[in-house]
Amino acid sequence: MLICEELFLLLTKDSGAPESWGGNDQLGLRGAVLLDLVLAGRIALTPEKRPRMTIVDTSPTGHVVLDQTLAVLPAKNGKRLTSLITWSKVKPRDAIAAELAAAGVIERTNGGLFGLAARFPTLNAGPEHTTRERLRAVLHGERPATHADLALLGILQSMGLASRILPQRETGLRRGELRHAITTLRPASASGDAVARAIQDAITAMNSVVSAAAAAAAS
Structure with missing residues (x-):
């Protein structure tokens, strides 16, 4: 599964x-889909303190959610990662x-006032259970952390939702x-240093955006 799909579940x-x-769910999903594209x-993200996004390949990925995102990114090519989130x-x-509904994992229903609030009840809990078991094993050092694990855990922590x-x-x-455990995790292999740096940059950007939103709400 894509990082953004696992995060959605x-x-x-x-x-x-x-x-x-x-209101932070959409921020988290944006960060996740950008990391899926990385x-x-x-x-790619430039190696600087406040990284910028650069498009390196516009060919379709075969994933609708990634290709839809990739199609709008040229307008932000070269812009700061925080502005993308x-x-x-x-x-x-x-x-x-x-995509998850087509796979039979969830269904979409409408409720709330005038039926405008979308809900996504679980039909098949297997995929989310697999993700949770994998993350538990990673947190306890029972299996090496993949880039997807680092991204999921880091995004949840930056959203303030990890413990929930x-x-x-x-x-x-x-x-x-x-x-x-989350903040001390490292990737299983040094071969993906550029990807690991991109993940950390995205998490840092998420922290910045969430903190700014909280400060604005409190003022």
Whole structure:
């Protein structure tokens, strides 16, 4: 599965409601889909303190959600990563949901006032269970961390949702222990240093964006 698909499942309750109503889900999904494009070799991030996104390949990936995102990115070629994470034209949620629904993992229903609130109840809990088991094993050092693991855990931590999505009853780790485990994780192989740096850059950008949004809400 794509990183953005796994994150979508983690951020969605089995009932179909979001795990958090704080508005950060879309930010997390944007960061995830951008990292999927990095892993697919379609974009790269410049090696600087405030990295910029550069497009390196515009050929289709075969994944609808990635190709839809890639199609709008030329307008932001060379721009700061933080501006991409807040850019409303990158809106992967519906495309992710459509792909997961087509695979029989979730379904889409409408509810709330006038039926305008979309929900995505789980039909097949297997994929999310597999992701959670893998992340638990990574956090306990039972298996090496992949780039996808680093991305998922880092994004959840930057959104302030890690301990809610991965509670102690599931991981055996208290909030502080979970934070320490996530922040000290390293990739299994040094061969992907550029990708690992891109993941860290995306997580740093997410932290910056989420912190700015929280500060604005509090003012």
